Amino acid sequence: MELSTTTLFILCLALTLTNAAPVNHDAAVDVALIVTRDSVDASLPDRCDGIGFDAITPDENGTTFFFRGSHLWKGFRGPAQLSNESFQQLDDIHNIGHVDAAFRMHNIKQEGDHDHMYFFVDDKVFRYYGHALENGYPKDIQQDFPGVPSHLDAAVECPKGECMADSVLFFKGHDVHVYDIATKTVKTKTWSHLPVCTSALRWLEHYYCFHGNNFTRFHPVLGQVSGGVYPKDARDYFMKCPNHGHGGGHTFLNCSDIKIDAITTDDAGKRYVFAGTNYMRLDTKPDFHAFPIARSWKEVTNGVDAVFSYTDNMYLIKGDQVYIYNAAAQYTLIQGYPKTLKEELGIEGHVDAAFVCPNDDTVYIIIGGTIRAIDLSATPRVVTQEWTLPFSDIDAALCSAEGINVFKGATYYHYESPMTLATSRIAPEPQHFNTAMMGCKK
Secondary structure, three states: OOOOOEEEEOOHHHHOOOOOOOOOOOOOOOOOOEEEEOOOOOOOOOHHHOOOOOEEEEOOOOOEEEEEOOEEEEOOOOOOEEHHHOOHHHHHOOOOOOOOEEEEOOOOOOOOOOOOEEEEEOOEEEEEEOOEEOOOOOEEHHHHOOOOOOOOOEEEEEOEOOEOOOEEEEEEOOEEEEEEOOOOEEEEEEOOOOOOOOEEEEEOOEEEEEEOOEEEEEOOOOOOEOOOOOOEEHHHOOOOOOOOOOOOOOOOOEHHHOOOOEEEEOOOOOEEEEEOOEEEEOOOOOOOOEEEHHHOOOOOOOOOOEEEEEOOEEEEEEOOEEEEEEHHHOOEEOOOOOEEHHHHHOOOOOOOEEEEOOOOOEEEEEEOOEEEEEEOOOOOOOEEEEEEOOOOOOOEEEEEOOEEEEEEOOEEEEEOOHHHHHHOOOOOOOEEOOHHHHOOEO
């Protein structure tokens, strides 16, 4: 599944103007990278030939590496290169011509192991950090992972919360060897309904089995195929190839054209931006991708007006309805919702923006040119204070440890605190979206 020399077109559909043409979201699979083929050295492997990858893994910085034979692709753009250009000892010293499997360790209890990369070749394991082979490696697989077989097909990390414990899934044929990092024990399952995975990838808390030029999304505990009809052709989603593609023609959105509807950061530090019927994770930079809102919040099918996060719950407001989702339960709608704004927050009117600051129980609701404070710890919830703002027509607002950003069109205004925003009579100098914030182009 080799991606040719590539130019990554970040799917900024979530940030298009509200009258933009809709995308076929049935085809918009979780990993929605659209890549164009550039002119490429004919001697290098071609990502579009449909052969597949030997291994896929991110490094400690979040850059994803795709391996095939003696070559790799760094990230979702750029030409193929020899593996030893990024991981010199892997080939120069040990004369390795391929990688069987690879993964990035998730083990936050062991700082010396967390985020380190593991490569598996035949019966050996190599451990890297900072693209340097660590002392004592390579080792026999059994030394680091007792009970795990040699000559693996694929591997992928699975943190606690997505699996029962911090684990690694090792694939060999139709067998999946689930390795518990803490207890160093292995449980073997047979998932005969899945194709034989030649590589595997965890991306945005979802799991993908790659096989030939196809991929299948699966549940890491049950092995169930989830999220649509599979398999899908990777060339329709991971790259742009002749006679392939599900959206086509997408380009970087100009930063001056961005208009968002809502933005929030949940308790796990995941930052979401909403626009139209799409959302995008901003904490995954530099690889920003947009998806339908209904992908994660399936009851919300027509966009949002405002969103805020509070005590492991995310509040999505649309019209006079409030939807509350439990973040710890992979955004499951809480029973009894949606409810009206009046029932839930004691207010009425069209909500333009909402935000909660870290470690605070107050939600600030912006309606037109006013901002209202509501104590979320009180029952019933009622407005405790109200102020007039120096401007109206606000699109969204976000509070963090650095202060408050109020978004209006392609600009935003920064305030030190809610009280500074509420009592200011003159708007500060507007600032503009940039590539680092939204993945747009100037």
